[in-house]
Amino acid sequence: MKLHGSMEINNDELYIGGVSCLKMVEEYKTPLYVFDEELIRKNCRDYRKYFKVDENKNRVAYAGKAFLPGYMCRLIKEENMCLDVVSGGELYTAYKSGFPMENIFFHGNNKTKEEVEMGVKYGVGKFVVDNFYELELLEDVCEKEDKIQEIYFRITPGIEAHTHEYIKTGQIDSKFGFALVNGDLYNAIEKLKNYSRVKLVGLHAHIGSQIFDEEPFLDEVDIMMKLVKEIKEKYNIELTDVDLGGGVGVYYTDEDKPKTIKEFCSAIIDRAEKTCSNLGIEVPKLIIEPGRSIIANAGSTLYTIGSIKDIKDVRVYVSVDGGMTDNIRPSLYHAGYECSIVNKMNKNVENEVTIAGKCCESGDILINNVSISEIESGDTLITTSTGAYGYSMASNYNKIQKPAVIAVKDGEITPVCRRQTYEDVISLEL
Template structure:
């Protein structure tokens, strides 16, 4: 298994943040999400540095959907990032964390009236408008509240990035945004004068997730800056901000080859400079929205091994005390991960097994046919790179309790999300 961040092996045992996984299990039990705070902060700083935030005034907005407890919201505020939210719940979390509302971008392809009202009342900095329905609702709410709201148009640029079909968003056939190729974007711009309470300051595109290649982003830069040029020439509208979305790929398992944060950022900034010079237009403020690439490798999940079923000449199933309720991604779209027995970290990997969860579903498989050390009941199994879309997509299927999240840093650990209790589980249910 590839080691990330502050991981190290000491005396045949895996440590994170200078703490043995066995100590974390003893203190907090399993299943347990472990959050490597040092790696998260370092990733934030890498983005801020290489996307030229101080030098050029560009912005890095954390995509909350990846992992968003109150603690994480406070952390990204401390690191100077903006915030990308997609729901009333994420917006409420930001409010509780006292995140600066003017630094929030409010996304979503079907914002409800309640969400729009909440965003306007709280003073959200930018609404990323996805369709005509939202334009009408938002303008009405702003008129009632006697406010003028800065907005972006979300544009579907027609770029098909090489990733899983469920996480492609930039292609023409998408539920998101105003489509560029069929003239929807230009029509929306032409109709802007109807919406007197809205102020178009930027445009936005997002081409997908878990993308390893830089070229689609460079194509996106060229297309979007070309659109900005057209809007200036045809409608005398000066677009001041260009949001290029996120989706930068991360390492999950062998075969993944992500580019460093520095390479993604510097290539995008350089391309934007070049295109603006060719088009002879003013360089807009550039925004990117990383989520997964900030937290994925900084998260791990530890489990305790329970039953082991060896089917001769077929497969060996190793069952753990978690599964699809704390990590739905393998069941949802066959996401691949790496694992290690933390108490046998240097032992030879000479056994092929399949890691099964405890849910009453044959599809509850975390890892299939992986090589690992000789496994026994009671061993501690760690699955790496679960920081993104693990806790945020966790469920109570089979009435299984959600695990806690513990932050580790320089030999210290602290709970940032409590383990769910049985009382929590049924507190909304009536007799």
């Protein structure tokens, strides 16, 4: 198992942020999400540094859908980041945490009237407009509120990135954005002549998630910069912002070969400068929206091992006290993870087992065919790189409670989310 961030081994035992995993379990029980605050902050600072936020006035917006309790809103505010939200719930969380509304980008392919009204009233910085319906709705709401709203148009640039089918978003056949090939983007720009309350200042595209190859991102840069020039020449609209979305791949298993934050950011900026120079235009303000690449490797999940079922000459099932309710990605995407026993970190790898969840589903498998040290019921198992889309996609399937969340740094534990009780689970039932 690869160690990330502040992870270290002392006398065969795993520590994160200077805190023993066994101590975390003793105090907070399992399943338990653990976040390495030092690594989160380092990733934020690396993005700001290498994307030239201070130097070029570019911006980095954390993609909140990856993980967004109030703790995370406050942390990225402290790190001078912007925030990308995709729902009224995420926007409300940011608002209640005191996050500056002017630094928010509001996404979503089907924002409701209530969500649009909320965003306008709160003073959201940029609406990323996805379709004609939203454009008209936003104009009407701004008219009633007597406000002018800056917007980006989201486009589908026609780029097919090599990733899972469910997380491709840049190709033509997508529920997101105005397509280029059928003229939707140009029709949307023409419609702006009829609107006085929305102001187009930028373009946005997002080509997918968990992408390792930088070439699709560089193609995206070329397409977006050519559009900036074309829109200026054809419509006399000066676009100041270009938002390239997120999607940078991260390490889950040794099959993954991600770029560093520095490599990714440098490639994007270099390409933007070169392309704009060739086109004879100024480089617009660049925005990227990393989520997974900030938070994934900073999060881990601790479980207690229960049943061990040895089917002779077939498989050994090792069951934990969590599963698809706290990490749906293996069932949804066949996502891979690494694991270990937290107090046997230096033991020789001896057994091949399958880590199973406790849900009443045959597909509730966290890790297939993994080699691990000698394992016993009652041991504490850790799965790494669960920071993104673990807690944020957690459910109460089988009426299982959502786990607690903690952050660790410099030997201290910060509670982030309390564990649900059974009363919490049924609290909305009448």
